[in-house]
Amino acid sequence: MYLSRVAEYMDKLRYYLSVASYSMKLSMKKQLEYPMEIISCFAMIPMMYATGILLLYFLTQNLKSIGGWTFPQLAFLYGIGDLSHGIMVVFSVQNWFLDRYVNRGEFDRMLLRPLNVFFQFSVSYVNIIGIMDVLVGLSVFIYSCVLVKFSWTFSNIVRLVVIILGAALIRSSIFTIFCSVAFWTKRCSAVTALMNDMLERTTLYPMTIYPRLLQLMLTLIIPVAFISFFPSCCFLGIDSSFRLPADAAVMTPAIGIITFILAQAVFNWGLRNYESSGS
Amino acid sequence: MGAYLYLAKMKLMAFLTYRFEVITSLGTNLIILMASVFLWKTAYSGTDAISGVTESQMLTYTIISVLLSSFFSSNIEHSLQERIAQGNIALDFLKPINLIFAYLSEDIGISMSSVVSKLIPVLIISALFVQVPLPGSWLSFLVFLISSMLSYLILWLISALIAVLCFWTVQLGELKTVKDGIILLISGKIIPIRMFPKWMQKVLSFMPFQYVYQTPLSIYINRITRQEIAFSLFIQAIWVLFLSLALIMLWNKARKHVFIQGG
Numbered sequence: 001m002y003l004s005r006v007a008e009y010m011d012k013l014r015y016y017l018s019v020a021s022y023s024m025k026l027s028m029k030k031q032l033e034y035p036m037e038i039i040s041c042f043a044m045i046p047m048m049y050a051t052g053i054l055l056l057y058f059l060t061q062n063l064k065s066i067g068g069w070t071f072p073q074l075a076f077l078y079g080i081g082d083l084s085h086g087i088m089v090v091f092s093v094q095n096w097f098l099d100r101y102v103n104r105g106e107f108d109r110m111l112l113r114p115l116n117v118f119f120q121f122s123v124s125y126v127n128i129i130g131i132m133d134v135l136v137g138l139s140v141f142i143y144s145c146v147l148v149k150f151s152w153t154f155s156n157i158v159r160l161v162v163i164i165l166g167a168a169l170i171r172s173s174i175f176t177i178f179c180s181v182a183f184w185t186k187r188c189s190a191v192t193a194l195m196n197d198m199l200e201r202t203t204l205y206p207m208t209i210y211p212r213l214l215q216l217m218l219t220l221i222i223p224v225a226f227i228s229f230f231p232s233c234c235f236l237g238i239d240s241s242f243r244l245p246a247d248a249a250v251m252t253p254a255i256g257i258i259t260f261i262l263a264q265a266v267f268n269w270g271l272r273n274y275e276s277s278g279s
Numbered sequence: 280m281g282a283y284l285y286l287a288k289m290k291l292m293a294f295l296t297y298r299f300e301v302i303t304s305l306g307t308n309l310i311i312l313m314a315s316v317f318l319w320k321t322a323y324s325g326t327d328a329i330s331g332v333t334e335s336q337m338l339t340y341t342i343i344s345v346l347l348s349s350f351f352s353s354n355i356e357h358s359l360q361e362r363i364a365q366g367n368i369a370l371d372f373l374k375p376i377n378l379i380f381a382y383l384s385e386d387i388g389i390s391m392s393s394v395v396s397k398l399i400p401v402l403i404i405s406a407l408f409v410q411v412p413l414p415g416s417w418l419s420f421l422v423f424l425i426s427s428m429l430s431y432l433i434l435w436l437i438s439a440l441i442a443v444l445c446f447w448t449v450q451l452g453e454l455k456t457v458k459d460g461i462i463l464l465i466s467g468k469i470i471p472i473r474m475f476p477k478w479m480q481k482v483l484s485f486m487p488f489q490y491v492y493q494t495p496l497s498i499y500i501n502r503i504t505r506q507e508i509a510f511s512l513f514i515q516a517i518w519v520l521f522l523s524l525a526l527i528m529l530w531n532k533a534r535k536h537v538f539i540q541g542g
Contacts, residue, residue, distance in 0.1 A: 047457055051464040062329055062474045063322045181299075190303035197307045201314035209321040214313075 019115065020123040027125045045132045052078060052204060053140060067209040072147035073236055074206070079141030081203035081228040084167035086137035088175075090130035091168075092122065095175035096192040099182035105277030117271055118264050148236060156235075159249035167227040169256030171199065173263035174222060180263075183270030203228050208241060215241075226255045301396045308401050312345040315469060316409050330473050335410060336500045342405045342412040343499050344468055344492060349397035350390050351431060351491075353438035355382050356455045360445045372534070379439070379530060386435060415501020422508060426495040429515035434462070434491045436522035443526065446533035467493025487518045 056078060060071040069077070094101070101107060101121070110120040150156070178195050182188035207215050207229045219225045219242065226248070233240035234248040244251055319341060323334040332340070359382065362368040371378055405412065414420035441454050463469060466488040472480055483489050494511045497503045503511070 048460045051460045054464055055469060058470055058475055059318075059322075061476070062470075066318065067321045185299050187300060190300040190307075194303045194307045194310070198310050201310055205314065205318055209317045210313075211317070 016119065020119075023120070023123045024126040028128055031128050045129070046136050049082060049133075049136045049140060052082070052200075056204070067206045069206045069238070072144065073232070073238065075140070075144035076148045076150075076236060077206060077228050077232040078204065079137070079144035080164065080167065080231055082137035083134070083141045084137075084164050084171055084227055085199075086130060086133035086135075087164065087168035088171040089133045090127050092172035092175065093127045093130060094121065094125040095172065095179045096188075098176075098179040099186060099188040102182050102186055102274065103277055107271065107274055108276055111271075111274075118267050121267070150235070159235075159247070162249050163231045163252045166253030166256035167231070170223055170227055170252070170259050173256070173259035174199070174224075176263035177259070177266045180266050180270040183273045198222075199224060199227075206232075206238075223255050223259060226252045305397050305400055308345055308349045308397055309404065311348075312342065312401060312405060312409075315341045315345070316405075330471075332471070332473075332500075332502065336502070338410055339412040339500050340471065340496050342402075342409060343496055345405075346398055346401055346412075347427060347430070347492065347495065348468060349393055349401060351434050352386070352389055352393060353435050354386050354389055355435070355439050356442040356445075358382065358385065359442040363445050379526065382439070383435060390431075414499050419498055419501045422512070423495050423499040426498050426512060426515060429512070429519055430491045430495050432519045433487050433515065433522060436519065436526055437487065439526050440522065440529060443529050443533050446536045462488055462491060465489065466491045467496060471497070487522065490515045490518055 053075060056066075056074045057071060059066060060074065064070075066074060107117065107121075110117045110124075113120065145152075175192070175195060178191050179188040181191055202210075202218055202224045207218060207225050210218070215225070225242075230240055230242070230244060231248040231252055232238070246254075316338060319334065319337045322329065323337070327333065329337070359368075362371060371381075374381075402412075414423060437458065438455075441458055444454070465472070465483055465486070468491075472483055472489050472493050475483070490511065494515060498508055498511075
């Protein structure tokens, strides 16, 4: 009885995975049609990440520390933020362009298929250029690990992996939630820019430089603090001035899953408002 | 009747959409302002002056920097890329006007609209919640205005030079973002160049970027002597001249290129 149900779920999972891999492969092939653009972006992205780390370096040269954080600690904070950003950019950058899906009537096709639309949207694009983001983010992160003398024990590595995946999920869900506004306004580029700047500014410096009210908002309303601030505090043994119910390795993925469920709900709410392109 | 109501609703929605965009991009400016203000407040919690700049001078520097950046928006990369990709550029060339000036005036128009939608709101909010960003003196305010006009031209010319590359590459990809990133770091927009290592200050003095933000901002908070002011204005003017010549040369080359492509 139970066994047959498990087998049924396994079949379903296998089916979803096969659809996802097919759809992602297709999107990668489409991008490889224009190799020059990919090559040019591969050269540019490292420069953009360099600006963040250099900014922190120059600041700490003059100020010694920012809110009690030294350069290696800030680099570690930036490293976790960067790496999770890179992973988000590979798998869910299509959130930024949700307005294009709405205006071109792309959801018409997805609505006709007997499959969850949010799932189809999530697997409709894999950003090859984002692999460069991941590579650069990874090198910044490894560099910062060397600076803070990170101990590479098995449990630490496992904690890191879950934290970074959870952080990427939080980032992606924040974009889904806010960019879903495109279902109503038909536009989301300004919201994307706003969210990108917000996420960049709030993960670049330790959250303790902000007033308490803002810290609470960044923890409870838009859970940015779980992306890199709380994990860094846990690993580096810095007081975050918040008492978390569990280790960041539990909290970050848990918050990731909660925001993801919320994101799906908001997306589906928006989809009910979707009225195709009309042309 | 129903049709008119529909039209009215459409107009209203278009207006609302536009207003929504305006409010969100104002939010972006406020976030950058807030992050920098708290960063400097934390930095000054132990000291009175960092490289000779007081806290209130630094906050004024930050506020004016955000105000300038809300005004300094260039759309030319985007509009030229679209015109080239869709072939409308061929029609533009038929018009009896100077296209470079036409694009510049379009961008100035956009900047003017952001005076109302971004500059004034940011100014009011920072005056209420941070401090009133007073200039060092009335004279420095006047010189600041001249200097920031030159800054605008330098920044616009850099953007235009990047945009013209479109004639060869059609797509610009990440170039605009990279330009924005470079400007963020080495123009003095977030941290004054004076806080950089000496050798780097030397290298940067040969590039146009610090003349976009650092120069007008230093003039505003009265951080540089009269001789230095005269000298920086002179260098700004030289950069405007040099970049304009470069743009005209590249533009004339590009004109020939567009005909080959067929538009």
